[in-house]
Amino acid sequence: MLFFVCGIPHESYPRFQSQISKIFGDGHRVISSPRKPRGDGRYCPDMTDARNLISQYCRDIEGHRKFAEKGCGLVVLRSPGVNIDSVLAEFHPFALPTIVELPVPTVTIGKLGSEWFNKMASRIEGNLRGLRTAIRAISTELEARRNRTPLLLPMRNFASAALRAEISTLYAALSTHPDPRDRIKSACQRIEESHPFTKQRGRFFLDEKGVRFQAPGRALHGFKVAMGSGHLEQCLTNEHLRLGGGIPRGFHFDCTIGEKGNLSGKFPNCHDTVTLATGRPHLNIYPNDFVR
Numbered sequence: 001m002l003f004f005v006c007g008i009p010h011e012s013y014p015r016f017q018s019q020i021s022k023i024f025g026d027g028h029r030v031i032s033s034p035r036k037p038r039g040d041g042r043y044c045p046d047m048t049d050a051r052n053l054i055s056q057y058c059r060d061i062e063g064h065r066k067f068a069e070k071g072c073g074l075v076v077l078r079s080p081g082v083n084i085d086s087v088l089a090e091f092h093p094f095a096l097p098t099i100v101e102l103p104v105p106t107v108t109i110g111k112l113g114s115e116w117f118n119k120m121a122s123r124i125e126g127n128l129r130g131l132r133t134a135i136r137a138i139s140t141e142l143e144a145r146r147n148r149t150p151l152l153l154p155m156r157n158f159a160s161a162a163l164r165a166e167i168s169t170l171y172a173a174l175s176t177h178p179d180p181r182d183r184i185k186s187a188c189q190r191i192e193e194s195h196p197f198t199k200q201r202g203r204f205f206l207d208e209k210g211v212r213f214q215a216p217g218r219a220l221h222g223f224k225v226a227m228g229s230g231h232l233e234q235c236l237t238n239e240h241l242r243l244g245g246g247i248p249r250g251f252h253f254d255c256t257i258g259e260k261g262n263l264s265g266k267f268p269n270c271h272d273t274v275t276l277a278t279g280r281p282h283l284n285i286y287p288n289d290f291v292r
Contacts, residue, residue: 001135002029002067004053004095005124006087007045007077010034011108012117023121024128029067031056035077042079043102050090051233058233069246071135073175075124077102093155093167094237096135096244098127098175130175137180138170138245141188146248147215150191150205151184154253156268156289159208162194170243211263213253213285235270238288247287254282267291 003024008016013034016023020030031053035045057064074097078084088097103119141149151170153163166187177183195205204214240247255263256279264278270290277283277291284292 001071005032044082047086050087094241098131134174134180135244142245154289232271252286
């Protein structure tokens with residue numbers, strides 16, 4: 001698996017780096033960066049920290065991707081009570097988060113600093129147990145049910161308040177849920193209360209605008225997002241990850257209006273600008289909202 005770690009006190013960072021294998025286990029990739037305290041002495045990672053980690057990932061995306069496709073988690077360390085919404089927003093919805101409260105008082109030097117570090121490491125290890133369980137559950141859902149799950153539907157182009165709400169809820173709470181598989185099942189059921197999976201003349205979900213999103217079966221044909229041409233780092237991360245689980249390469253939806261109606265018009269794309277596209281006979285729309 002791949003783990004982002006955000007908010008490590010900078011005084012403890014060298015020791016953290018030396019103990020990554022002990023804390024996370026062997027065979028994982030960890031992308032991290034140090035954080036200095038605020039003026040009040042508390043540690044509060046922010047949007048800049050988050051974007052720095054994502055940039056590290058995107059600079060060597062093929063090297064990191066083989067780890068991320070086995071599961072991707074975000075560990076955010078913070079002083080109790082500080083607001084980290086800007087960090088969580090940057091990783092939504094591709095990496096599954098867990099939040100670790102730093103021990104209080106914060107002591108990072110000397111013998112007390114060593115004891116404090118051990119407490120912090122123990123808390124990270126404790127949170128990782130729930131996070132790994134949740135990542136395995138979502139990975140199973142996205143792989144075993146890729147042509148059936150609603151959790152791979154594109155969040156901009158599939159018109160659905162239910163889809164956005166359930167994905168946001170899973171993002172916020174899945175790593176701490178006592179039964180992630182059951183929670184995922186419940187989320188899918190709630191989405192399908194608004195958008196039933198239909199098997200008549202195809203297998204598809206119907207959004208609020210009457211657009212059919214039909215999974216491709218085995219007809220996977222991929223695309224490779226590259227920086228430039230308007231693409232942002234979020235285009236790359238959301239191309240192959242959703243809620244910490246890997247998206248099968250080439251997975252997309254064939255989209256039409258009705259059974260055979262060509263879908264055309266203006267569509268929000270993966271970097272949240274507008275694309276003009278015409279389906280012949282259908283449009284391909286990917287989970288990250290890339291449209292072609």
